[in-house]
Amino acid sequence: MKMPKLKFKISALTVRGRLRLVLGLLVLMLFGGAVVGLGSMQLQNEGLRRMYEEEIMRGQTVSKLTQRSLMSFVVLGEAGNVAGKPDQLKQKLAEFDKLQAEVADLKKQVAGYRLEGALGKQYKDYASTEGDYQSALKDMVDALKQADAGALDVLELEVRPLLMQRQDALNKLVDLQSEEARQIYADQVTRYKAIRTLSIASLVVGLAVALFLALMLSRYIVRTLSYAGRVAREISEGKLGHAIEVKSSDELGQLLDAFRTMDERLSAIVAEVRHGAGAVSTAAQQISRGNDDLSQRTQEQASSLEETASSMEEMTSTVKQNAENASHANQLARGAREQAERGGEVVAQAVTAMKEINSASSKIADIVGLIDEIAFQTNLLSLNAAVEAARAGEQGRGFAVVAAEVRNLAQRSAGAAKEIKALIKDSVDKVQTGSSLVDQSGKALADIVESVKKVTDIVAEIAAASQEQSAGIDQVNHAVLQMDEMTQQNAALVEEAAAAARSMQEQAGELAAQVSFFQVAGREEAAPAPSAQARQRSVAAEAEAVFAAVRKSRPARKAEPAEAVETADAGAWKEF
Amino acid sequence: MSDTAHSDAPSQYLTVNLAHEEYGIDILAVREIRGWTPVTRIPQAPHYVLGVLNLRGAIVPVIDMRLRFGLPREDYGPTTVTVIVTVAGRNFGVVVDAVSDVLDVAADAVRPVPDMGTAVDTEYLKGLTAVDERMVLLLDVDKLLQPQDAQMLEAALPAAADVKAVA
Numbered sequence: 036m037k038m039p040k041l042k043f044k045i046s047a048l049t050v051r052g053r054l055r056l057v058l059g060l061l062v063l064m065l066f067g068g069a070v071v072g073l074g075s076m077q078l079q080n081e082g083l084r085r086m087y088e089e090e091i092m093r094g095q096t097v098s099k100l101t102q103r104s105l106m107s108f109v110v111l112g113e114a115g116n117v118a119g120k121p122d123q124l125k126q127k128l129a130e131f132d133k134l135q136a137e138v139a140d141l142k143k144q145v146a147g148y149r150l151e152g153a154l155g156k157q158y159k160d161y162a163s164t165e166g167d168y169q170s171a172l173k174d175m176v177d178a179l180k181q182a183d184a185g186a187l188d189v190l191e192l193e194v195r196p197l198l199m200q201r202q203d204a205l206n207k208l209v210d211l212q213s214e215e216a217r218q219i220y221a222d223q224v225t226r227y228k229a230i231r232t233l234s235i236a237s238l239v240v241g242l243a244v245a246l247f248l249a250l251m252l253s254r255y256i257v258r259t260l261s262y263a264g265r266v267a268r269e270i271s272e273g274k275l276g277h278a279i280e281v282k283s284s285d286e287l288g289q290l291l292d293a294f295r296t297m298d299e300r301l302s303a304i305v306a307e308v309r310h311g312a313g314a315v316s317t318a319a320q321q322i323s324r325g326n327d328d329l330s331q332r333t334q335e336q337a338s339s340l341e342e343t344a345s346s347m348e349e350m351t352s353t354v355k356q357n358a359e360n361a362s363h364a365n366q367l368a369r370g371a372r373e374q375a376e377r378g379g380e381v382v383a384q385a386v387t388a389m390k391e392i393n394s395a396s397s398k399i400a401d402i403v404g405l406i407d408e409i410a411f412q413t414n415l416l417s418l419n420a421a422v423e424a425a426r427a428g429e430q431g432r433g434f435a436v437v438a439a440e441v442r443n444l445a446q447r448s449a450g451a452a453k454e455i456k457a458l459i460k461d462s463v464d465k466v467q468t469g470s471s472l473v474d475q476s477g478k479a480l481a482d483i484v485e486s487v488k489k490v491t492d493i494v495a496e497i498a499a500a501s502q503e504q505s506a507g508i509d510q511v512n513h514a515v516l517q518m519d520e521m522t523q524q525n526a527a528l529v530e531e532a533a534a535a536a537r538s539m540q541e542q543a544g545e546l547a548a549q550v551s552f553f554q555v556a557g558r559e560e561a562a563p564a565p566s567a568q569a570r571q572r573s574v575a576a577e578a579e580a581v582f583a584a585v586r587k588s589r590p591a592r593k594a595e596p597a598e599a600v601e602t603a604d605a606g607a608w609k610e611f
Numbered sequence: 612m613s614d615t616a617h618s619d620a621p622s623q624y625l626t627v628n629l630a631h632e633e634y635g636i637d638i639l640a641v642r643e644i645r646g647w648t649p650v651t652r653i654p655q656a657p658h659y660v661l662g663v664l665n666l667r668g669a670i671v672p673v674i675d676m677r678l679r680f681g682l683p684r685e686d687y688g689p690t691t692v693t694v695i696v697t698v699a700g701r702n703f704g705v706v707v708d709a710v711s712d713v714l715d716v717a718a719d720a721v722r723p724v725p726d727m728g729t730a731v732d733t734e735y736l737k738g739l740t741a742v743d744e745r746m747v748l749l750l751d752v753d754k755l756l757q758p759q760d761a762q763m764l765e766a767a768l769p770a771a772a773d774v775k776a777v778a
Binding site: 422 | 712
């Protein structure tokens with residue numbers, strides 16, 4: 036019943052399940068054997084117990100009862116023999132009472148046994164004589180106590196038959212019990228034989244089943260593992276494209292499935308690597324060409340940077356000279372300002388002098404006015420003298436002449452005074468004009484001072500700006516030098532990149548050679564080829580486009596192609 | 612004196628300036644030439660009589676020639692002088708713009724005054740004479756001061772002297 040079900044299920048079970056099944060079966064068998072053994076031992080034990088408790092113990096008790104009854108009878112007999120001797124009688128009676136007590140105890144024990152069947156009947160026979168026996172014993176004891184001479188007779192006549200009857204019954208009981216014990220033993224032997232047969236049979240069957248299952252399992256596992264090992268060995272030898280069939284879904288099936296997947300993947304990878312190596316080789320060639328271009332242009336850049344550096348140096352010297360000139364101009368402007376300020380002071384002094392001249396002129400004018408007044412008065416006096424002379428007539432002729440001379444002198448002095456006055460006025464006017472001019476020139480000088488100050492400031496700013504410019508040009512110079520250095524480094528890097536591209540090409544070839552170790556079955560070789568070739572073509576086209584863009588663009592448009600290169604080959608160029 | 616003036620001997624004239632014209636005053640009529648000094652005004656006097664002047668104790672009336680000749684009065688300048696002349700034994704001052712010279716004029720050099728052509732009423736003029744192409748108007752001093760004026764001044768002078776004394 037069990038085996039066909041297992042057969043149906045066994046292919047669906049996992050290896051673990053199968054192992055568990057086999058082990059479980061063995062455990063079950065072990066458990067069954069143990070249960071059977073323990074059960075049979077229990078039964079045997081039960082038989083032994085029964086034999087001991089029900090048969091041997093009871094038999095002994097009954098035997099003891101028999102013996103005690105006999106002993107009490109014997110004691111009664113002895114008591115009867117010594118009826119004339121109260122001391123001995125009394126001793127014997129005490130012994131009898133003691134034995135009777137023991138007999139009563141034993142009787143109680145026997146009465147406590149549940150006796151069935153023939154045993155029960157036998158016991159009833161025994162028990163039915165109890166009352167008679169006890170009364171006979173009592174009579175006997177009474178007779179003994181009364182020291183009756185007929186006590187022995189009582190014993191012989193009353194007690195002995197009863198005792199014999201009872202002893203007989205008890206002996207039969209013992210015999211019955213022995214029979215029973217024998218029966219029990221026979222049963223035990225029979226049972227033992229049956230159990231032995233069953234155990235041996237089931238052991239044989241179970242061992243056969245377990246052996247069969249273990250053989251099946253080990254054959255299955257070993258076959259699958261050896262197949263897997265063969266496939267793995269072939270893969271290690273480079274043979275790919277195995278047609279692995281997976282029949283089961285257990286661990287070994289999964290292992291085979293994993294091998295199949297690995298085989299397929301490896302085939303695909305090898306194909307891709309093969310075509311990828313070709314693509315890498317092509318791309319490496321393109322990169323090599325691009326590097327040549329880049330190298331050339333880096334050299335051009337380096338030369339133009341050198342020119343720039345030399346121009347910057349010239350410019351630096353020019354700007355430094357400019358700064359020096361500006362500081363010189365600043366000093367000159369400061370000097371000019373000081374001189375202009377000094378000129379302003381001079382002008383102020385000149386204004387003061389002009390004012391002094393003006394006051395002196397007005398004093399002179401006053402003096403001249405005084406002279407004029409004197410001349411006028413002299414003129415009047417001379418006229419008066421002329422009048423007097425005219426009055427004097429002939430006597431006044433000479434006086435008249437003198438008066439005329441005096442008048443003449445007075446008029447001349449008046450004229451001179453007038454001229455002086457005019458001159459003084461003129462000079463005062465001129466002095467005023469001059470002082471106004473000096474004022475204007477002072478203002479002009481102040482303006483000049485202001486302008487010169489502004490000029491000084493501007494020149495100072497120019498000087499500062501020139502110095503800043505100089506510093507800035509220094510920085511620019513430094514930057515240009517750095518750029519030059521970096522361009523040199525770039526050139527070196529381009530060389531390295533070219534070498535790396537060549538190395539990459541070589542390694543791509545090497546990779547292709549290495550990959551050719553794998554032999555892919557024909558049907559799988561064709562499958563990934565188109566996509567890989569297309570990718571290769573697209574890579575080549577991209578690289579070509581980038582290089583074309585780079586070649587087309589002149590240094591004026593550097594940024595765009597640089598970006599293009601960066602975006603196209605970002606991953607590749609980051610390393611350099 | 613007038614006889615001698617009309618004789619061949621040249622007569623002397625004091626030339627004075629008045630409103631850019633040159634007038635000649637007979638030198639013998641001239642008493643004194645003095646600078647302009649302010650005068651004491653006389654009430655009720657004619658408008659051309661400026662006032663009186665104390666000439667070394669003598670009270671002398673002063674006439675402004677411009678006003679006398681109906682010319683506009685100008686401010687007195689530093690050259691303004693008062694010429695004291697003697698007419699009919701009486702002194703009076705004549706205020707002119709300036710005195711310039713003493714001129715000898717021959718009798719035949721004196722030309723009669725034409726009827727018209729001057730700003731001055733011809734009744735005060737004795738004649739004309741040319742000196743170096745400039746015309747000199749010769750004044751008749753006697754006619755400068757009207758008789759009624761002289762009388763009025765005669766009357767007024769003592770009062771003026773009193774006033775002066777008080778002042």
